Amino acid sequence: MFCPECGAPAVDGLTCWDQLGYLLAWEVQDAELAAIHFLTVSSYNLQHPANITDTAIEWLRAAYIDHLDGVLPLAEVQLRMGKRFAGAQRVLKPKGERGAVLRLWPMTIADVYAGGNSSGAAHRVREWAASIRGQQ
Numbered sequence: 265m266f267c268p269e270c271g272a273p274a275v276d277g278l279t280c281w282d283q284l285g286y287l288l289a290w291e292v293q294d295a296e297l298a299a300i301h302f303l304t305v306s307s308y309n310l311q312h313p314a315n316i317t318d319t320a321i322e323w324l325r326a327a328y329i330d331h332l333d334g335v336l337p338l339a340e341v342q343l344r345m346g347k348r349f350a351g352a353q354r355v356l357k358p359k360g361e362r363g364a365v366l367r368l369w370p371m372t373i374a375d376v377y378a379g380g381n382s383s384g385a386a387h388r389v390r391e392w393a394a395s396i397r398g399q400q
């Protein structure tokens with residue numbers, strides 16, 4: 265089984281979404297990982313845009329790039345995104361317009377999840393983000 269959007273393989277029966285759930289759960293015990301929560305979630309969303317409006321993805325990508333390039337501190341990312349996305353209605357596509365389009369990436373959530381290895385996860389999230397940044 266491969267993800268119809270990012271092409272990642274299912275790992276031990278876990279989909280991309282399930283693997284993201286593990287990453288977020290690890291944040292509780294890993295302050296370094298918790299500190300880059302924005303990168304984890306945004307990297308996932310940028311590789312899984314099917315349910316998200318084109319406008320929301322464009323804004324997210326712009327904030328993500330500015331943050332990675334060091335010109336937008338995290339507090340300002342949150343402020344910027346919070347103002348623009350007051351309510352999920354503006355972020356999610358209407359159900360009839362949702363559809364996965366496969367795009368292949370150098371790294372996916374499966375590389376970050378690494379078979380359930382929480383050690384070094386923050387480092388792998390940064391590599392993942394850098395690889396996505398390089399694809400823009």
Ligand SMILES: [Zn+2]
Binds near residue numbers: 267269271272311312
């Ligand atoms: Zn995927």
